[in-house]
Structure formats: C-alpha cells, structure tokens
Amino acid sequence: MKAPIYSLDYDVVVIGAGVVGLSVAAELGPRARVLVVETCAGIGYGTSSRNSEVVHAGIYYPVGSLKARLCVLGRRIIQDLAAKGEIDYAKVGKLIVAVEPVESKSLNELFENARRNGVEEMERLTAREIKVLEPNVQCIEGVLSHSTGILSAHSLMNYFSRKARQAGVDFLYNSPASSIKFMKPGYVVGVRDQGALTEVTCRCVVNCAGLYADQVAELIGIDTARQSLSQVWSKGYYYRANGLPLTSINRLVYPVPTRLITTLGVHATIDLGGGIKFGPTGEYLENKVEDYSLPATVSKQVVDDIARYFPMIRDYELEPIMAGIRAKLQKPGQAHRDFHIRECRDMGLPGFVNLCGIESPGLTAAPAIGKYVTGLLARFH
Structure with missing residues (x-):
C-alpha cells in the first residue's frame, strides 16, 4: 500500500471472517497491513459453515456475470489447492x-x-x-x-486463515463493527471489543459481513433500499x-x-x-x-x-x-441477481469495497473473490 498522508492503524479493515472475508485477507495480507474484525468468536460461524460444501462447476449462472466468472475461476483454484494437498476435496x-x-x-x-x-x-x-x-x-x-466436486469448507477457511496469519494479518473476534466514517485520507471503523468501543483507522474497508452486509453498508451511509441492496x-x-x-x-x-x-x-x-x-x-x-x-x-x-x-x-x-x-438480493418471485462486489469511489467512498448478496456459489467463488477484491484495490497498493 502507498504510505498514507497521516499515520493509520491499518491499510485495510476486512469486516467478516467467513470464507469470503478470509480469502480477501489472505490475498491482501502480503500487500498491506490488514485487520479482520468478526462479530463471532472465530472464523466461519455463519453461512460458510452451513451449506452443501459443493464445489460448483459454473453451470447455472448467466454468461458474463460475476457468479459465472468467479465460480469457474474459484473452482479451478480449489482444484489446484487440492492437488497440492492444501485442502480436503x-x-x-x-x-x-x-x-x-x-x-x-x-x-x-x-x-x-x-x-x-x-x-x-x-x-x-x-x-x-x-x-x-x-x-x-x-x-x-x-x-x-x-x-x-465436494470439499471441507473448514479446510478451505483454515487454509485462508493460515495464509493470512503468515502474512501478518491481525484478527479481532467478538468485535462487531458499530460505525464507519469516511475521514480523509481513509476511514475510522468503530469496533465493539469486549463491550468497549475501539476506533481503528485505515485506508480501505472491505465489507464481507455476509448476512449482515447490508447493515454494514448502511453504517457508512449507503442507502441499501435505494441501491436495491437490501x-x-x-x-x-x-x-x-x-x-x-x-x-x-x-x-x-x-x-x-x-x-x-x-x-x-x-x-x-x-x-x-x-x-x-x-x-x-x-x-x-x-x-x-x-x-x-x-x-x-x-x-x-x-x-x-x-x-x-x-x-x-x-x-x-x-x-x-x-x-x-x-x-x-432477489425478492420472492424475482429473477436471478448477481453478486454485488463494488468499490464505491463514485459514491464518494474511495477504497470502500461493498459485497452484498454473496449466496451460492459463494463458497466455490471465494478464492476468486479474494483476487477480484484485491484487483479493485490495486490503485491503493
């Protein structure tokens, strides 16, 4: 990451330690000072641990969509990791x-x-x-x-967690994000750490909060209803x-x-x-x-x-x-909605990457999502 104008605690704060947040942290770790904040007591407590553990091929999703592209690439990465003995697959x-x-x-x-x-x-x-x-x-x-194919979701998450920690990524558990403010040159993220409010400064924020991603987006002022991100x-x-x-x-x-x-x-x-x-x-x-x-x-x-x-x-x-x-993201009776993965500079929030609607094939796509988000933040590192 480029040196900030003022001293910041971290280059990137990743909100959420599910499989997607861990993948993002593992990719960014060698390039930046990263903190992962997680509401639960450890990694993968939510959707990442409660699914079919299927590694999808990329059959169903509209051509050119993020779901299709990231699923195909993610599946290939998973197969490569399995060939190297890194995960159970x-x-x-x-x-x-x-x-x-x-x-x-x-x-x-x-x-x-x-x-x-x-x-x-x-x-x-x-x-x-x-x-x-x-x-x-x-x-x-x-x-x-x-x-x-099929895999152990926990083995994939453990791989990402291990890779992130080896790169110096810090983790803060039992610590939900309670506020996010954009204050040049970056962000101030309010975190509830054991009941006490801690403020962390950073250049970029990546919202990987899963079920609560729309609520986290609202902390920074994104109108999720207006943006169809509820x-x-x-x-x-x-x-x-x-x-x-x-x-x-x-x-x-x-x-x-x-x-x-x-x-x-x-x-x-x-x-x-x-x-x-x-x-x-x-x-x-x-x-x-x-x-x-x-x-x-x-x-x-x-x-x-x-x-x-x-x-x-x-x-x-x-x-x-x-x-x-x-x-x-699709309501009952509505047609397919793609992953929403966007760096919000055009909303006046440079360096804030918002991920919403990361449903199936999110587990398969996770390795590719980490790379995709890292690419969105390339101008910051």
Whole structure:
C-alpha cells in the first residue's frame, strides 16, 4: 500500500471472517497491513459453515456475470489447492436430471449455458446411461458434470486463515463493527471489543459481513433500499435418510432447477466421509432472525421433491440434521441477481469495497473473490 498522508492503524479493515472475508485477507495480507474484525468468536460461524460444501462447476449462472466468472475461476483454484494437498476435496461429479419431458428444454439450456461459461467436462446422457451410473435414480435424461466436486469448507477457511496469519494479518473476534466514517485520507471503523468501543483507522474497508452486509453498508451511509441492496434471508434445511445404504448414490444428483434459477432444488449430495444428505429446502424469512433451529417434522413436499428423481427415499425416514441461511438480493418471485462486489469511489467512498448478496456459489467463488477484491484495490497498493 502507498504510505498514507497521516499515520493509520491499518491499510485495510476486512469486516467478516467467513470464507469470503478470509480469502480477501489472505490475498491482501502480503500487500498491506490488514485487520479482520468478526462479530463471532472465530472464523466461519455463519453461512460458510452451513451449506452443501459443493464445489460448483459454473453451470447455472448467466454468461458474463460475476457468479459465472468467479465460480469457474474459484473452482479451478480449489482444484489446484487440492492437488497440492492444501485442502480436503474430492472431484465426485454431478448429475442434473430431467424427470419429465417439459424439463428437457431447461436441461438443454443449462448445457449450452455451461458451455458458454467455459465449463469443462460436460456430457449429455440418456436415461439408460444414467441407470448404469446411478441405478436408483429415476429420470428421462440428464447432464453429467465431471468437474463438480465436494470439499471441507473448514479446510478451505483454515487454509485462508493460515495464509493470512503468515502474512501478518491481525484478527479481532467478538468485535462487531458499530460505525464507519469516511475521514480523509481513509476511514475510522468503530469496533465493539469486549463491550468497549475501539476506533481503528485505515485506508480501505472491505465489507464481507455476509448476512449482515447490508447493515454494514448502511453504517457508512449507503442507502441499501435505494441501491436495491437490501438483503432478504432464505432458510433451508438439510436431511439424512436413516438406514439408507451409503452406496445408494455415487455422486451428486440435482433436479433441473426452476426457470428463474433462484434455487437449485432439493438435491442429493455426498460428503467426504461418504455420507448422503438431501437439501436444502428454501423459504424466505419474514423476519431476519439468525435462528438455526430444526423443524420437528418433515413436510410431505420435501419427500415428494426428492422422490421425483430418487423414488426409494419413500422407504426411509428423513431426519432434519442442519439448517442454513443465505442472504439474497432477489425478492420472492424475482429473477436471478448477481453478486454485488463494488468499490464505491463514485459514491464518494474511495477504497470502500461493498459485497452484498454473496449466496451460492459463494463458497466455490471465494478464492476468486479474494483476487477480484484485491484487483479493485490495486490503485491503493
């Protein structure tokens, strides 16, 4: 970073220690003096720890969008890290299956979209070919993505955390950001540290606050409603089928998504230990309360959604095992919204990088987001 006009505590304050904030810190650490402030007691307490842990190929997202570009690049970086033994990862592949003829058009569009996004190793399969790979899956045709994988989200976060600390990045936990003021030549970030207010001065701020990113943006005066950056929360549940043989599914299996592609449907995933889980469901929350409690019962709709492509699920009892919440920019019924990642100099906030709506494929894209944000701040270092 260029030497500031006045002495500042840090060059960059990163708000949030989820997978994206950690990636940003790891990339900026060798180039700048960085402080990460986090509301919780450690890294990855929120959305980063409560997801499918799927490494997406880049199939679904509009061509040229940040989601598409950063997902493809992030997936390649993850594969490189895995090849070097840095993270826990497996390239297991994914089937996207059409169950009814009406879904074939959407499947064709997905295949073409993936090709235009630069996704490698895609293959069209007939029902008979799929039966050989997945005898328990019911469909009329499908697409096989060989490059889709799974990983341990914690191993990726631990890698970024380790890399950041080795570069001299400081971390402050149990310390929510309570105020942000732009005062040339930089910012003053108010942090609640063990109840006491501490002010930290810095040249740049990166808002990686996840579920609370819109609230952090409002601290600096960004009108999130006017800028269409008010996040809505969607809660989803994951299930396991008690007694289901681990050999019932050999790779990830997804239904064809809705036309708006705001959710990928209740899918079947395997984890690094060979376990099988189904989910997530998705329902918008009227009130933004970070509540990860599980339902007492499993709705018939969930069973029916899975049984469309995996009929044998009706022979087993589903049990809720995890809940997750993701922040979305699109409201119910609205079409896809891209990641919002922007340096706000045109708003009179040079060096303030705002990240909102970092939902799926945020985990896959995280390594690339760190590089992208570092590029946005290139003129400051």
